Amino acid sequence: IASVEALMRWNHPERGMIPPGLFIPRAEQSTLIQTVTEFALEEALSQIKRWKRQGIEIPIAVNISTRNLLHPNFTDLVLSLLEKYQLSGECLELEVTEGSLMVDMEKTIDELIRLAGAKMTISIDDFGTGYSSLQYLHRLPASLIKIDQSFVRRLPSDKGAAHIIDAAVTLAKKMGIETIAEGVETREVYDYLKSIGCNMV
Numbered sequence: 001i002a003s004v005e006a007l008m009r010w011n012h013p014e015r016g017m018i019p020p021g022l023f024i025p026r027a028e029q030s031t032l033i034q035t036v037t038e039f040a041l042e043e044a045l046s047q048i049k050r051w052k053r054q055g056i057e058i059p060i061a062v063n064i065s066t067r068n069l070l071h072p073n074f075t076d077l078v079l080s081l082l083e084k085y086q087l088s089g090e091c092l093e094l095e096v097t098e099g100s101l102m103v104d105m106e107k108t109i110d111e112l113i114r115l116a117g118a119k120m121t122i123s124i125d126d127f128g129t130g131y132s133s134l135q136y137l138h139r140l141p142a143s144l145i146k147i148d149q150s151f152v153r154r155l156p157s158d159k160g161a162a163h164i165i166d167a168a169v170t171l172a173k174k175m176g177i178e179t180i181a182e183g184v185e186t187r188e189v190y191d192y193l194k195s196i197g198c199n200m201v
Helices: 020-028 032-053 066-070 074-084 105-117 133-137 159-174 187-195
Strands: 010-012 016-018 060-063 092-097 121-127 144-147 178-181
Touching: 020 032, 032 060, 032 066, 032 074, 032 092, 060 121, 066 074, 066 105, 074 092, 074 105, 092 105, 105 121, 144 159, 159 178
Parallel strands: 060 092, 092 121, 121 144, 144 178
Antiparallel strands: 010 016
């Protein structure tokens, strides 16, 4: 196990379990996304602290929104939470989706550089589903890209998906960035990814 990811679910008293795909986009359209992300970070850091007491050292990945990165106090909030829990930035991975980076590129890159400077891992989620990956990838302080499961699940029979993943892994390697493939569910897919040098699944 290399790391774990914090996943948000809303247990509604009447509607039951509501997946993030339904409520996160609504939150992103308002200021609520700041509260949601702060809650996720608090929960993650609190869990890391509990695990450390048990001798378990596993980083937690938390999804962050572009709206978070554009908020003037977001980076300071993350740094203050690390201080509150007396933890190093190395215990935290911040995931930002490829598509969301396009909202305000310059501001987003500046904030990610500050966060990476505090030793946090910056990962690009859903890689391959956006439109400008190569244009900005060399400017981002990313140390990990996550290859989207929409490609992974078509392996190894779909040659188009295989070529895209192969190219992504090769490019990442040359840039000193690690790769993780999402949605691996069979030995066959795992073996294929291992053979092309994908770092994690």
